[in-house]
Amino acid sequence: MAKDIDLYMNTKYCGFYPLGTIEEYFDEYSRKADEMARFIDWDEIILYAILAYDHYTGGILSADFMLLRMPFKRYAELGRIVSEDCRMFYKKSRTN
Numbered sequence: 541m542a543k544d545i546d547l548y549m550n551t552k553y554c555g556f557y558p559l560g561t562i563e564e565y566f567d568e569y570s571r572k573a574d575e576m577a578r579f580i581d582w583d584e585i586i587l588y589a590i591l592a593y594d595h596y597t598g599g600i601l602s603a604d605f606m607l608l609r610m611p612f613k614r615y616a617e618l619g620r621i622v623s624e625d626c627r628m629f630y631k632k633s634r635t636n
Contacts, residue, residue: 546602562603566629569605573631576607580633585615589629590622601625 544556547565566589573588580586587608592601615630622628 543599545600548602548604550606551604559600562600565603565605569607570629570631572607576609577631577633580609582633583612584609585612585630585632587615587618587628587630590626591629592623592626595625 544558545562547554547557547562569588573586576586587610588606590604590606592603593599594601612632615628619628
């Protein structure tokens with residue numbers, strides 16, 4: 541039986557959604573991040589998703605979608621404090 545996933549938008553809770561809906565948001569935010577990344581500096585990124593996984597099953601527990609522009613250094617700092625069961629997704633500029 542499929543388990544619904546907690547969905548967040550900019551850290552605001554939106555409810556439970558099926559995996560298919562989460563995948564659609566992931567694709568949408570990935571495309572938006574690609575667009576935004578065209579206008580960022582070489583040392584910046586666009587953070588667009590953080591997914592939390594179940595430590596034992598590997599299934600997705602929650603997804604948080606956002607479009608945050610930040611220095612890569614800040615992203616690296618966040619990576620050190622985020623749970624090891626989370627994965628952060630970002631885009632870099634391809635033109636620089």
